[in-house]
Amino acid sequence: MASDDQYRGVKDAKDNIQVEEFFPSTLETIDTAFFDFIDKKMNNHATTNKGWKKVPVMWVAAERSFLTKNKKELLDSDGALIYPLISVERTGMQKSLSRKGAYHGISGDDIDANRFGRITVARRVVRDKTNNHSVADNRKIYESVKRTPGRQSYYPKRENKKVVYETLSMPAPMYVDMTYSVSIRTEYIQQMNELLSPFITLGGAINYFVIGKDGHKYEVFLKEDLAQTNNVANMGTEERTYITNISFEVIGYIIGEGPNGDRPKIIKRESAVRVKIGREKTIFGDIPEYGKGKSKYRD
Numbered sequence: 001m002a003s004d005d006q007y008r009g010v011k012d013a014k015d016n017i018q019v020e021e022f023f024p025s026t027l028e029t030i031d032t033a034f035f036d037f038i039d040k041k042m043n044n045h046a047t048t049n050k051g052w053k054k055v056p057v058m059w060v061a062a063e064r065s066f067l068t069k070n071k072k073e074l075l076d077s078d079g080a081l082i083y084p085l086i087s088v089e090r091t092g093m094q095k096s097l098s099r100k101g102a103y104h105g106i107s108g109d110d111i112d113a114n115r116f117g118r119i120t121v122a123r124r125v126v127r128d129k130t131n132n133h134s135v136a137d138n139r140k141i142y143e144s145v146k147r148t149p150g151r152q153s154y155y156p157k158r159e160n161k162k163v164v165y166e167t168l169s170m171p172a173p174m175y176v177d178m179t180y181s182v183s184i185r186t187e188y189i190q191q192m193n194e195l196l197s198p199f200i201t202l203g204g205a206i207n208y209f210v211i212g213k214d215g216h217k218y219e220v221f222l223k224e225d226l227a228q229t230n231n232v233a234n235m236g237t238e239e240r241t242y243i244t245n246i247s248f249e250v251i252g253y254i255i256g257e258g259p260n261g262d263r264p265k266i267i268k269r270e271s272a273v274r275v276k277i278g279r280e281k282t283i284f285g286d287i288p289e290y291g292k293g294k295s296k297y298r299d
Helices: 027-041 064-070 127-141 189-200
Strands: 045-048 051-054 057-059 085-094 118-125 165-171 174-186 208-213 216-228 242-254 267-270
Touching: 027 057, 027 085, 027 174, 027 208, 027 216, 027 242, 045 189, 174 189, 189 216, 189 242
Parallel strands: 057 085
Antiparallel strands: 045 051, 085 174, 118 165, 165 267, 174 242, 208 216, 216 242
């Protein structure tokens, strides 16, 4: 069965646009994707004095006063952190010119305001307005109107060149390089060995894997250096801990300006099928000299 657009005279009409809704990718989306991967996907455990237990993962941005109220299980009776513990921190960010992704250069129509980054994602036919142009042209061409059994107007099929298209555009993805540091703190070397093994095997021999959140995917690279800052060789009175810092590089992207953006996330524009320039007398509203003021000049 032919589609409705073909009956409107649109040549090779296809209405196959699938509308899907998804959350935009923001800096918080990338942070959450990486944190959830370390906390939930890896799900690291270690041997403690209470048996085989999951090691808690914390974001280092939280203040100590916040931890004492909302993360009491991470602190002992003296207010000190209980090890083993894994902490995640975003240590750097870079908008690299060598990793621009598929979209780069100037795009968009608001160049004077330096507001680029709009790409066209879909185009579809505006059915009602296209049909209005088709009916109007048919009435001018055909003198008599044919009727269907249901008393609806019927005209012979002809190609309609006055097609109104609706263009959908969205913000282009802007790629950013994010650097994260994962710090593992333990009291015993056995715990450190148990927790380091899953990190070393991430990505296999190429040190590459993919994380995701809300339908978005980001590439992650494990850096070579596994920096150890143990203080077990120190003969002082401070607490002996094993600390290993692991660095990751995440190639992420953000879509739109976030809450500070004053433009719609999806912009819809309709194309013009005809440009009409009115006569000078019509533009200025002149009254004809004949017809006793009842007639009007034609456009």
